[in-house]
Amino acid sequence: MRxxxxxxxxxxxxxxxxxxxxxxxRIHVDGIDVSLxxxxxxxxxxxxxxxLLRLFQEPLRAGWARAxxxxxxxxxxxxxxRRTRRQPGYRALPWTLLLIAAVVWPFTASxxxxxxxxxxxxxxxxxxxxxxxxxxxxLLVLGYAAFYAVGAYAYALLAQHFGLSFWxxxxxxxxxxxLTGFLLGLPVLRLRGDYLAIVTLGFGEITRLLLNNLNVLxxxxxxIGNIPRPTLFGLEFGRRAxxxxxxxxxxxxxxxxxxxxxxxxYLLGLALVVSILFVIDRLQRMxxxxxxxxxxxxxxxxxxxxxxxxxxxxxxxxxSAVFAGLAGAFFAARQGYINPESFTFxxxxxVLAIVVLGGMGSQFGIMLAAIAITALPExxxxxxxxxxxxxxxxxxxxxxxxxxxxxxxxRPRLELPERSEPAP
Amino acid sequence: xxxxLGKTAAAEPTPSPLLEVRGLSMRFGGLLAVDTVNFxxxxxxxxxxxxxxxxxxxxxxxxxxxxxRPTTGSVTLDGQPIHHLSSHRIARLGLVRTFQNxxxxxxMTVVENLLISQHTQLExxxxxxxxxxxxxxxxxxxxxxxAVFWLDxxxxxxxxxREAGNLAYGQQRRLEIARxxxxxxxLLMLDEPAAGLNPQETRDLDRLINDLRAEHGVxxxxxxxxxxxxxxxxxxxxxxxxxxxxxxxxxxxxxxxPRVIKAYLGEE
Numbered sequence: 168m169r170x171x172x173x174x175x176x177x178x179x180x181x182x183x184x185x186x187x188x189x190x191x192x193r194i195h196v197d198g199i200d201v202s203l204x205x206x207x208x209x210x211x212x213x214x215x216x217x218x219l220l221r222l223f224q225e226p227l228r229a230g231w232a233r234a235x236x237x238x239x240x241x242x243x244x245x246x247x248x249r250r251t252r253r254q255p256g257y258r259a260l261p262w263t264l265l266l267i268a269a270v271v272w273p274f275t276a277s278x279x280x281x282x283x284x285x286x287x288x289x290x291x292x293x294x295x296x297x298x299x300x301x302x303x304x305x306l307l308v309l310g311y312a313a314f315y316a317v318g319a320y321a322y323a324l325l326a327q328h329f330g331l332s333f334w335x336x337x338x339x340x341x342x343x344x345x346l347t348g349f350l351l352g353l354p355v356l357r358l359r360g361d362y363l364a365i366v367t368l369g370f371g372e373i374t375r376l377l378l379n380n381l382n383v384l385x386x387x388x389x390x391i392g393n394i395p396r397p398t399l400f401g402l403e404f405g406r407r408a409x410x411x412x413x414x415x416x417x418x419x420x421x422x423x424x425x426x427x428x429x430x431x432x433y434l435l436g437l438a439l440v441v442s443i444l445f446v447i448d449r450l451q452r453m454x455x456x457x458x459x460x461x462x463x464x465x466x467x468x469x470x471x472x473x474x475x476x477x478x479x480x481x482x483x484x485x486x487s488a489v490f491a492g493l494a495g496a497f498f499a500a501r502q503g504y505i506n507p508e509s510f511t512f513x514x515x516x517x518v519l520a521i522v523v524l525g526g527m528g529s530q531f532g533i534m535l536a537a538i539a540i541t542a543l544p545e546x547x548x549x550x551x552x553x554x555x556x557x558x559x560x561x562x563x564x565x566x567x568x569x570x571x572x573x574x575x576x577x578r579p580r581l582e583l584p585e586r587s588e589p590a591p
Numbered sequence: 592x593x594x595x596l597g598k599t600a601a602a603e604p605t606p607s608p609l610l611e612v613r614g615l616s617m618r619f620g621g622l623l624a625v626d627t628v629n630f631x632x633x634x635x636x637x638x639x640x641x642x643x644x645x646x647x648x649x650x651x652x653x654x655x656x657x658x659x660r661p662t663t664g665s666v667t668l669d670g671q672p673i674h675h676l677s678s679h680r681i682a683r684l685g686l687v688r689t690f691q692n693x694x695x696x697x698x699m700t701v702v703e704n705l706l707i708s709q710h711t712q713l714e715x716x717x718x719x720x721x722x723x724x725x726x727x728x729x730x731x732x733x734x735x736x737x738a739v740f741w742l743d744x745x746x747x748x749x750x751x752x753r754e755a756g757n758l759a760y761g762q763q764r765r766l767e768i769a770r771x772x773x774x775x776x777x778l779l780m781l782d783e784p785a786a787g788l789n790p791q792e793t794r795d796l797d798r799l800i801n802d803l804r805a806e807h808g809v810x811x812x813x814x815x816x817x818x819x820x821x822x823x824x825x826x827x828x829x830x831x832x833x834x835x836x837x838x839x840x841x842x843x844x845x846x847x848x849p850r851v852i853k854a855y856l857g858e859e
Contacts, residue, residue, distance in 0.1 A: 453720035473682035
């Protein structure tokens with residue numbers, strides 16, 4: 168205790184120093200008068216919390232460790248869990264249940280909640296996509312929003328100029344994003360680590376600035392509006408059908424309800440996420456996926472075995488861009504309106520935060536993180552102001568206590584079947 | 592390149608050597624790490640490079656394997672000049688190596704390590720893997736079979752499903768050799784394969800290397816400090832000191848060479 172006390176005091180003082188300008192002062196505008204209000208309460212709370220946590224850190228940790236031990240070793244429930252874990256169908260079962268729940272959920276939830284979850288699904292797609300480069304291949308890409316933007320603008324422009332439907336545009340948006348990723352990767356993937364991060368950061372900003380200033384094509388800051396919503400085999404979800412179209416409620420002879428469109432979008436997003444999950448799961452077990460991980464582990468060893476690092480990195484970036492493109496097209500279809508403001512650096516940072524928080528390489532963790540990061544601020548609006556602050560805090564704490572993420576990645580290890588016959 | 596080819600053909604009527612190194616020099620700034628090294632490795636030969644620490648042995652390896660671009664000189668593998676190629680292309684031509692500090696894919700299983708090294712021979716096309724075509728399944732199954740064969744060979748079959756990073760040091764060394772051999776190399780380069788091994792493991796390694804040459808027709812180029820291993824196994828030895836080659840010959844010649852004795856034991 169004697170040793171911890173000064174440390175706890177120091178931590179508290181540091182917190183006070185940091186918290187006063189952030190929490191403790193509030194600019195108060197009254198007509199033309201601007202004054203600084205002092206709001207000491209949050210600062211005091213923060214200082215006390217930090218002080219107490221630091222002071223009792225070790226007993227807390229020990230208690231937590233003991234609790235964990237008792238769960239893993241003594242509890243009969245844990246034994247049962249461990250036994251089911253060895254069953255071959257174990258992997259599929261929870262996923263199936265989760266999927267069923269996800270499909271049924273929108274019919275019971277409020278319209279607003281479904282809408283927010285649709286947004287969360289977009290971030291799930293982005294997180295899963297970015298995870299390929301960051302989590303599997305170990306390349307830090309900071310301009311992921313650029314590929315997202317390419318997908319969104321691809322659909323918006325194709326619909327505006329050529330009247331292409333969402334379903335036709337979706338693969339084209341993916342392909343265009345892939346092309347962008349490929350062209351960017353060609354010169355850039357020779358760089359390592361930080362340099363790659365800086366160049367991709369620049370690329371993200373360049374893309375946004377292009378969209379902002381290329382008025383003729385992109386409409387500049389005004390963006391593109393009236394992007395058609397996706398249809399279900401040609402059935403529209405509006406109140407009235409467009410020329411020559413048919414609407415969903417008329418076709419099925421049910422009353423019009425605005426909820427249909429919302430639920431349809433949600434299910435569409437869910438379908439996209441499920442297919443992306445499937446593809447990534449396969450990728451991970453393929454030679455290509457293995458090569459990504461091997462490259463992350465040791466590039467020199469890879470080269471010494473004849474693997475071409477540039478090609479492998481390029482494939483990771485290209486595939487990752489495809490998923491961003493798909494997410495972008497879906498985003499454009501959901502919003503009905505896009506402008507460059509949706510594709511700023513903050514967006515790239517958000518997706519990266521999702522990947523890091525969820526656990527690099529961990530699909531399930533990323534889904535959880537994506538939902539948490541998008542849904543929580545929406546549910547608690549007052550909290551929204553402190554979103555970035557909370558973000559930063561959570562990131563720092565995670566890096567200290569749980570750098571492997573919320574749900575650490577478990578590699579699908581390839582193993583030899585038990586007692587296989589030795590080769591002749 | 593045609594010049595060096597023509598010269599060898601004229602000089603010796605016997606089949607041209609597998610690896611020819613001519614006038615190889617490597618300069619790092621003001622340091623001449625390797626100074627005009629020449630040597631040949633014949634097919635089926637076990638060729639050793641020895642020398643005190645810092646003599647430039649590993650630099651020679653890195654130049655031959657394409658990890659460094661030599662400042663001057665040429666390296667020819669099977670009649671094809673390779674000194675301008677990047678390391679992964681050289682590896683595909685059949686020249687693979689192990690590393691002084693073992694470089695395994697530590698968080699992957701032992702089997703997976705052997706599958707990655709077969710990457711260039713596998714069905715890696717995207718759609719085949721996504722839809723698990725018969726071609727793809729067959730290629731994967733064959734790769735697994737080859738992996739089992741080599742694991743058995745180096746005695747790692749019982750630990751096939753362990754993480755490579757959790758193996759004992761001697762096992763890691765053997766896995767690294769298996770990972771090279773599974774690519775069907777023409778020339779295997781071993782960088783201090785006996786470092787950190789106990790005497791028993793060193794004897795096993797000796798047997799393994801001889802076995803690889805006899806059964807799989809691979810030539811071996813090795814750097815080693817363990818004199819008992821080098822003298823027993825090598826057909827030819829190159830001694831280096833301060834980046835310069837000071838002697839080449841059979842183990843017996845090297846043992847009695849005054850320059851070598853001077854380099855290793857110092858002058859009276």
